[in-house]
Amino acid sequence: MSLTRQDRKMTLFALTWPIFIEVMLHMLMGSADTLMLSQYSDNAVAAVGVSNQILFLIIVMFGFIATGTTILVARYLGANNYKDAKEISSVSLSANLLISILISAVIVIASEDILLLMNLPRELLPEATIYLQLVGGFSFIQALIMTASAILKSYGYTRDTMYITIGMNIIHIIGNYLFIFGPFGLPVLGVPGVAISTVISRLIGLLVILYILKQRVHFTINLKELFKLPTHHIKNLLHIGVPTAGEQLSYNTSQMVITFFITMIGTEALTTKIYTQNLMMFMMLFSLAVSQGTQILIGYLIGAKDYDAAYKRGLKSLYAGIFISTLMAIIFSLFSDSLLGIFTSNESILEIGGTLVLLTILLEPGRAFNMVLIGSLRAAGDIRFPTYMGILSQWGVSVPIAYILGIHFNLGLVGVWMAFIADEWIRGIIMLYRWKSRTWMTKRFAERPAAS
Structure with missing residues (x-):
């Protein structure tokens, strides 16, 4: 296409x-x-x-x-x-x-x-x-x-x-x-x-x-x-931007709270998280790129009122994102010691970090669901639903599970990563259901006021 x-x-x-x-x-x-x-x-x-x-x-x-x-x-x-x-x-x-x-x-x-x-x-x-x-x-x-x-x-x-x-x-x-x-x-x-x-x-x-x-x-x-x-430009920007910023603000704030939990474990745990997440950023590259490219294409298709093509484009991009992100997570897990060794020679960091990289094989496919489908929904005009579900999952799943498993049950960073996995998969499955429902086809932006 x-x-x-x-x-x-x-x-x-x-x-x-x-x-x-x-x-x-x-x-x-x-x-x-x-x-x-x-x-x-x-x-x-x-x-x-x-x-x-x-x-x-x-x-x-x-x-x-x-x-x-x-x-x-x-x-x-x-x-x-x-x-x-x-x-x-x-x-x-x-x-x-x-x-x-x-x-x-x-x-x-x-x-x-x-x-x-x-x-x-x-x-x-x-x-x-x-x-x-x-x-x-x-x-x-x-x-x-x-x-x-x-x-x-x-x-x-x-x-x-x-x-x-x-x-x-x-x-x-x-x-x-x-x-x-x-x-x-x-x-x-x-x-x-x-x-x-x-x-x-x-x-x-x-x-x-x-x-x-x-x-x-x-x-x-x-x-x-x-x-x-014209004020309709400002309204449209705020219509998309404020809920989007709210969801992202919620996510980053929840991550800051979880980082606070990790500081309770110790400076070494904090350093391990930073090194591991540096590797994870590269694992999710393809999903992020596909998400941005798909968002542009779906924006064009919705502007041209070709809703069926937009629907198919979203699903094709999702399948590609899941496949590549999972493959990259597997490859990174096989070489986790060497990759983490680029940053540090601390044996404790290498051991825990390796376990976290292994867990990303479960994490990254769920993240692909969210990246691709949330971007697609927003491009189609369905702005508020991903925001509400994101905030609910981040604070109702990720933060409490991170504390319960990581701090209360003393699982440390492994418990925190399990919370991340639960958050991504729960949201991802909900986003897939929303996309397949085609509810987004009824969404509209503010139009230029007609000349009087």
Whole structure:
């Protein structure tokens, strides 16, 4: 199945492979921090890991506009409505800039208090605070990158965002090397150096992506447009974005609570979780790429009112996501000792981490259900149901089971992973039932008001 863009056809494969590489490189950027800092100290890894969990939560706040942008632009283009596609892109950039500047300011002011709420061990607080202040203070850069990237992807320019991410990674790794290892007589900055490298690479990436956006789609950020464009654009963005952000906010908050539980086990358990989840991020790459590509295609199909094709596309993508994610989990489990050995030589971490990687063979297929089908439902306009079910499962299944098994019954990280498995599978099966019910075919977005 293929769809026609203005200058070429779009297929799932054509959209997905650049997204796959782009997302992989984004994850490599975080793993590069972990890998390089692991040569510096395990405490530095734990400090940056907890700070990044907070930053992921902040990125969710930016992501709700980016998600709405992807869906709406794809829908308008599918309906050949290029005027509204351009308008929604412009208002999305402007809105995310305003929101992200406010959030960045809050992070700078309250970083230490936030880390203390996370029950971060005192010995990790100084490094975690400076990292959070530097990277969080400039997080508005990431907000703009996310929104501009969403626009380009919806227009089908997934290769452009991939190339930009490649460049950002190269700059980031070079910066890490200079600041962590101090070649040529340079000072060894450790965690602050990694933060500086992160900010510089993102700033350069932002400048490049805005230039490409101007060349491809012919518009730039204009804050005045935020208050001038038709209100139905804002309503549609909020209709998609607020529930989506609510679900993601709930997920990340629940993960922070579970991280709090893990700090009760000890710093070594926290470090093991961070190393293992770095590997898990690569296992779920294909499902994530398929989810994003499918979301764009279904947006086009819904815009063209081809509901039967959208239904079939969602199921085909789901089967592909389950197969590849399971295969990757099996491969990673076979080589878990070698892969974890990249980060550490601690025997206890290697043993527990290996068990956790083995459990991901059960975890990843469930995650594929959620990634692909939730993205498909949202693209089809079914926004609230995935949000409600997500919040219910995260707080009714994942958090209590993590505490009961991990802390109360003293199963530690194994108990926590069992909670993750239960959460993903329960939600995934419910999402499959929702997709097959075709209830999403009745969902609608706000239309442009008719001229009086």
